[in-house]
Amino acid sequence: MDSNSKSRAAKNIVITGTAQAWRLITGFLLTVVTTQLLAPSDFGILAMAATATALIALLKDLGIGQAIVQRDTIDPGQINFLFWVSIAASIVFALLLGAGAPLIAHFYAEPKVELLTIAFAALFLLSGPQAVPAAILNRDSHFSKLAIIDAASATTALVVGVAAALLWQSYWALYASAAAATIVSGVGAWLSSKYRPGAPHFDANTAQMLRFGSHISGFNLVNYLSRNCDNILIGRFQGIDQLGLYDRAYRLLLFPITQLHGPMGQVLVPLLSRLQADPNRYRSTYGEAVSLIMIAAQPGILFAIIFAPQLFELLLGDRWIAAAPIFQWLGIAGLHQVMTSTVGWLFLSQGRGGDFFKLGLYGAVVTVGSFVIGLPWEPSALPLHTRL
Numbered sequence: 001m002d003s004n005s006k007s008r009a010a011k012n013i014v015i016t017g018t019a020q021a022w023r024l025i026t027g028f029l030l031t032v033v034t035t036q037l038l039a040p041s042d043f044g045i046l047a048m049a050a051t052a053t054a055l056i057a058l059l060k061d062l063g064i065g066q067a068i069v070q071r072d073t074i075d076p077g078q079i080n081f082l083f084w085v086s087i088a089a090s091i092v093f094a095l096l097l098g099a100g101a102p103l104i105a106h107f108y109a110e111p112k113v114e115l116l117t118i119a120f121a122a123l124f125l126l127s128g129p130q131a132v133p134a135a136i137l138n139r140d141s142h143f144s145k146l147a148i149i150d151a152a153s154a155t156t157a158l159v160v161g162v163a164a165a166l167l168w169q170s171y172w173a174l175y176a177s178a179a180a181a182t183i184v185s186g187v188g189a190w191l192s193s194k195y196r197p198g199a200p201h202f203d204a205n206t207a208q209m210l211r212f213g214s215h216i217s218g219f220n221l222v223n224y225l226s227r228n229c230d231n232i233l234i235g236r237f238q239g240i241d242q243l244g245l246y247d248r249a250y251r252l253l254l255f256p257i258t259q260l261h262g263p264m265g266q267v268l269v270p271l272l273s274r275l276q277a278d279p280n281r282y283r284s285t286y287g288e289a290v291s292l293i294m295i296a297a298q299p300g301i302l303f304a305i306i307f308a309p310q311l312f313e314l315l316l317g318d319r320w321i322a323a324a325p326i327f328q329w330l331g332i333a334g335l336h337q338v339m340t341s342t343v344g345w346l347f348l349s350q351g352r353g354g355d356f357f358k359l360g361l362y363g364a365v366v367t368v369g370s371f372v373i374g375l376p377w378e379p380s381a382l383p384l385h386t387r388l
Contacts, residue, residue: 026155030162033165042170042244045116046171048108049104059093062085064209066348067082067209068209072274077198084200090125091125101114126183139270222360225367229371230371233371250327264342289345
């Protein structure tokens with residue numbers, strides 16, 4: 001990487017990383033406070049609804065955001081076409097999720113899941129329109145604006161989530177937090193990007209972007225199975241309390257890792273996309289980024305694995321100590337996933353959506369098979385794989 005590119009990348013990473021650090025702090029505080037105020041069953045109910053809502057969240061824009069970021073050149077008409085496609089997809093997926101809510105509740109034998117799932121379906125109608133404006137900001141390297149949006153969204157989620165948990169002491173507090181964050185991020189993306197949809201234009205390049213996006217959606221679909229099949233199995237066969245413990249342990253480990261990958265990936269994917277013609281700079285840029293993530297994350301994960309029982313008792317209270325062994329097993333996978341999860345940057349920046357989908361399909365088959373094998377044991381047996 002030359003000095004100018006390195007300087008720009010470092011500046012963008014610092015800007016985005018600062019916002020993500022604030023998101024990490026507010027998210028951690030929200031997790032600790034709501035975990036102390038709410039029961040494991042509340043998180044279990046949320047996790048049951050999340051098995052479906054997470055899928056829709058991944059598929060609702062059909063990978064269009066990544067397609068916009070990856071392209072070297074794109075004209076307004078093509079962006080407009082992709083915007084209207086993403087709007088249509090969001091509406092369709094929201095209706096499917098709402099219609100499927102009774103089936104989801106019946107599957108888990110938990111009536112409370114139905115209304116919560118419908119509420120999340122309505123939320124997707126608000127989040128769908130922000131995919132293209134946010135992608136435009138990312139593609140054009142407006143990372144300071146994105147950082148402000150992220151910080152405002154995270155702060156809103158904390159304030160609303162804590163206030164709602166104190167008032168309601170119900171899983172609806174978690175939904176209120178997510179809804180408030182979605183509204184703030186959506187408004188921020190539209191105001192900051194100044195994008196206004198117009199007449200669409202379809203051509204061969206637009207079709208190519210849609211194909212790339214469909215491959216990303218295919219990867220997201222099979223990756224969803226990898227990330228949620230354990231929740232489905234635990235919720236169906238071992239109940240909401242066990243699922244609540246498992247979900248908290250997983251999210252506490254995943255949260256700091258994603259907060260590191262988030263700012264780095266947001267900056268590196270568009271940068272690597274522009275460096276494809278220079279293999280040496282491409283490889284050195286990726287290698288430096290991965291080294292930085294490993295140095296930042298792995299010591300902390302190792303410390304948390306060793307002292308998990310003490311940390312859970314100190315931060316969350318006695319009733320959550322049972323989640324500590326689950327966290328420790330997940331942490332073993334997390335140590336190497338800090339690096340291997342960055343492989344997606346390579347496929348996305350090179351426009352290799354088809355290969356990315358194949359990799360996800362292979363991983364899903366292996367991971368789901370491990371879930372089925374581990375199901376007869378306690379939830380701590382299920383993380384013995386690369387779920388992260």
